[in-house]
Amino acid sequence: MGFAVQRTRREYVRPSSPTPPASLHLSIIDRVVGLRHLVRSLHVFPSPSPSPRLDVTETNKPLPLSSSPPARVIREALGKALVDYYPFAGRFADGEGGPGTARVDCTGEGAWFVEAVAGCSLDDVNRLDHPLAIPEDDLLPDAAPGVTEFTCGGFVVGLISVHTMADGLGAGQFINAVGDYARGLDKPRVSPIWAREAIPSPPKLPPGPPPELKMFQLQHVTVDLSLDSINKTKSSYFVSTGQRCSTFDVAIAKTWQARTRALRLPDPSSRVNLCFFANTRHLMSTAWPVTGHGNGEGFYGNCFYPVSVVAKSGEVESADIAGVVGMIRDAKTKLAGDFARWAVADFKEDPYELSFTYDSLFVSDWTRLGFLEADYGWGTPSHVIPFAYYPFMAVAIIGAPPVPKAGARIMTQCVEEEHLPAFLEEVKAFDK
Structure with a gap:
């Protein structure tokens, strides 16, 4: 009704x-x-x-x-x-x-x-x-x-x-x-x-032709990953590398792998792309005005860098989840250097000029933005529902399920109908 x-x-x-x-x-x-x-x-x-x-x-x-x-x-x-x-x-x-x-x-x-x-x-x-x-x-x-x-x-x-x-x-x-x-x-x-x-202001490259935006028939899907499954992957990654990873790392690794497997690209050497947006306030400690904080606290403008991960589709499909997490963590380690090079115009392609193709997945993390802590006097929200989707852009948003549920919620518009059943099957297999 x-x-x-x-x-x-x-x-x-x-x-x-x-x-x-x-x-x-x-x-x-x-x-x-x-x-x-x-x-x-x-x-x-x-x-x-x-x-x-x-x-x-x-x-x-x-x-x-x-x-x-x-x-x-x-x-x-x-x-x-x-x-x-x-x-x-x-x-x-x-x-x-x-x-x-x-x-x-x-x-x-x-x-x-x-x-x-x-x-x-x-x-x-x-x-x-x-x-x-x-x-x-x-x-x-x-x-x-x-x-x-x-x-x-x-x-x-x-x-x-x-x-x-x-x-x-x-x-x-x-x-x-x-x-x-x-x-x-x-x-x-x-x-x-x-x-x-x-914010750094490197010289812009000469403008090229405007990008051609292909519109896709992307389907909305929302699935939850259990806390137990996430923790098992974290433990597996720690055992194999001696390093820790985050819930965000695990969630986007599973989403990217599930989507890559669902696409069933015929050539395993085909390139697939993952892009997420990293906060860079902490990389500009000497640039901020004197506010008592050198980490950019209080700055509310755009201060992020697009982190890209490019791999062969066969490698993403065949790796275990801990292996895909490793690919993501490796890209994160390059953030400081890549941002510093962009700040002094040491680049051939502007990282902020993004290319939207069906083999690219864009991920946004909504768990650490502060929305879940907002309190107007009646307590904090049970959950937040974002609608940051566009028909030309395959997107996955990592959020939290409604309280008291634990784990991670993946809200996506990233596959067309023909790939939807396989994508759902792959994501749900994570909790089996």
Whole structure:
């Protein structure tokens, strides 16, 4: 059966106090044209189990939880957070060179905010576990982010952000700032810094023809990997190498191998590609402004490097999972050197100019962005549902299953229908 979602309020939320009327330049990474897209996600908060609001008085007593509806609390907190993050209340302005020369005009016009109510409880829709019982567009309208409240008292925060303004860590930092204000803090626990000038700006290569984007009929698939199976692979990798690996390493290794096997490429020497995006804030310790932290804490712009792994399809298919993990770990060890060479323009091909082909898999990790720690006063979300998929790009997103489940959740749009059964069979075999 269908469940109605009614939008009850739409408005621009402006900064709650005056902000500088500046015009800010973006970094060379921000201005990558491919990043001028919307990232959509749903953040599911079950029926309230109030966490004490942080004390900001001298009495050292917990502040009472607000009796206001979550949407009202979040709307007011958003206005306060937009004072600290005032560029988010501004607008893009393209230079003479189009989006590749864009800047941000800090106009203070505000962020679009929508409130809605659902005529059901979260339990009625299986707490929005997959498959979604309510269409994503009903909870996350194309026009704007919003908050939908359910009859049980639970709520969903729908977030739409432009990747040009912030990478995943930056967006998570902003959402946590809204949560800090919602819980009664006088200021965010992490102070934001713009500092786009700190990002290296090597000369761009002469532009070539725009890439031809082939559209694929990619299928949505969501599967969970058990914690036991993940830990077995970690143990196997440690025994064979004496080194540790992460849950992310294991999850993308299994996904890449399952997809490669499912493609059944006739020539085992055919090249298959894996690309994931690594945070590089820690590689720029001398570049940041004096903030008390040399690791870039507080920077919310794009600060990542595309890490590529290229291998023969036969090697990926025949290796055990620990062997595929090794390929990924080897690529990670090259990150510092590759980023340093890019920073001084020591490259023949721009690593940020990506090629989208069916033999390439792009992976994003959503477990460490801070979204799962966001708390508006009713506890942290049970899970986060990203919708960062595009028909020209085979994508796998690594997330966490809804609490209290453990393990890893793989949300993919990476194979066409003819390869879907084999891909599912390979992924599910991991837990056998």
